[in-house]
Amino acid sequence: MYSYALQSLSVREFDEHATCMVGKYETVDTYYRRCSSSTYVQSVSVPLLCISALDDPVCTTEAIPWDECKANKNIVLATVKHGGHLAFFEGITASSL
Structure with a gap:
């Protein structure tokens, strides 16, 4: 298990080999x-x-609860092409969030 986890090339692979176990x-x-x-x-x-x-490496597009959000009138789900996990930088050379 641990050797597979250490060789993981993505968060999904790590979760598959370590977190799930x-x-x-x-x-x-x-x-x-x-x-x-x-x-x-x-x-x-x-x-x-x-x-x-949409390019979040942790919360992938497959993990977004699209239908659930659409069904609740109190929720607006906004997506952007690029960003990150827990942070959105301004410009390619941004020095802060």
């Missing part, structure tokens, strides 16, 4: 779904703006 998840997709905000989206009762970068 430690957390006893059947598949990496099961892990992502169970840890996703999608289980809470239906309960949002105040206006909420969600922003997600």
Whole structure:
């Protein structure tokens, strides 16, 4: 397990070989779904703006709860082509967030 985790070339591979084993998840997709905000989206009762970068290496487009967000009138889901995980920089040479 650990040698596969150390050789992982992506977050998904690492989660498949390490996180799923430690957390006893059947598949990496099961892990992502169970840890996703999608289980809470239906309960949002105040206006909420969600922003997600489509090239986020951690929260991939497959993990975005598209349908769940669309079903809740209080949620606006905005996506941008480029960004990052927990940060959006201004310009290619930005010195701060």
